[in-house]
Amino acid sequence: MPTIADFEYGYDNSGIDEYLQSIKADYLDKAKEAVENISSIKTCCENEWEGQARDNFVTNLDKDSKHVGEQFMALYDVLRSEISSLGAAMANKDETLIQVD
Amino acid sequence: MPISMSGAKIDSSERESLLSSQVDSALGTGGTTPFMSSMFAGSGQASGAPLAGITPSFASNVSQAIESYSSEVRGYLDAIENANSEVAFKGPEVKAALGKFITSIKEVANSYLEKLNVAETQIIESVGKAYGEQDTSLAGDMDSDSASVEGSVIS
Numbered sequence: 649m650p651t652i653a654d655f656e657y658g659y660d661n662s663g664i665d666e667y668l669q670s671i672k673a674d675y676l677d678k679a680k681e682a683v684e685n686i687s688s689i690k691t692c693c694e695n696e697w698e699g700q701a702r703d704n705f706v707t708n709l710d711k712d713s714k715h716v717g718e719q720f721m722a723l724y725d726v727l728r729s730e731i732s733s734l735g736a737a738m739a740n741k742d743e744t745l746i747q748v749d
Numbered sequence: 750m751p752i753s754m755s756g757a758k759i760d761s762s763e764r765e766s767l768l769s770s771q772v773d774s775a776l777g778t779g780g781t782t783p784f785m786s787s788m789f790a791g792s793g794q795a796s797g798a799p800l801a802g803i804t805p806s807f808a809s810n811v812s813q814a815i816e817s818y819s820s821e822v823r824g825y826l827d828a829i830e831n832a833n834s835e836v837a838f839k840g841p842e843v844k845a846a847l848g849k850f851i852t853s854i855k856e857v858a859n860s861y862l863e864k865l866n867v868a869e870t871q872i873i874e875s876v877g878k879a880y881g882e883q884d885t886s887l888a889g890d891m892d893s894d895s896a897s898v899e900g901s902v903i904s
Contacts, residue, residue: 674828676854678828679825679826679829682822682824682825683861685818686818688818689818691814692810696803696804696810697803698802702802709868712861712864713861716857719857720854723850723853724850726850726853727846727847727849734846
């Protein structure tokens with residue numbers, strides 16, 4: 649039976665949560681904001697390009713950029729779920745190991 | 750399907766639901782959302798077809814705007830990739846989950862940016878063709894006008 653010192657996995661629940669929140673706030677939210685901010689392209693098109701093709705391009709770009717932003721958040725939810733599953737597995741392992749017969 | 754890990758049974762139904770229902774292309778699960786519709790979809794604008802109503806500076810300006818936009822997005826992707834996870838936890842499974850997350854984020858974003866790059870190329874090519882055709886048309890009109898003038902007799 650392994651001892652606590654033999655554990656391969658070192659983790660800290662608050663540390664994990666802080667890390668995930670940090671990933672989201674410091675990186676993912678900003679990446680999502682950057683992807684969805686098509687204003688410079690849109691302004692350029694609106695100022696210098698007339699016609700139905702322009703309207704469709706801008707509309708599709710807006711739709712696609714928002715979809716990519718949603719994908720970022722969906723992937724983050726998957727990451728959180730995976731980490732939670734691993735955390736639960738670790739907790740279960742700990743409880744098993746500390747049981748006194 | 751439950752995950753077994755050192756005897757622990759974890760209900761992964763929520764995770765699998767997330768994997769199968771919301772994330773498309775990046776994790777290879779296929780999705781219901783029409784990810785990356787064509788930038789020209791619905792416009793009736795074939796690749797290389799001339800675009801109407803553009804300014805002379807449009808091509809360079811839109812190219813610069815797209816390059817700047819793509820560069821900013823890639824900067825954030827690099828920042829995510831470089832985020833240090835060692836402080837919070839360690840272990841191959843956690844690293845694998847993080848690695849998959851980062852890979853998937855980059856895959857989704859890169860696919861989008863590549864599509865945007867293709868659209869940019871199409872627009873630039875179309876702009877060049879439109880100007881070429883306008884020049885030809887103008888030249889034809891001028892030739893016609895010249896012939897008309899030459900044939901005229903000023904009394």
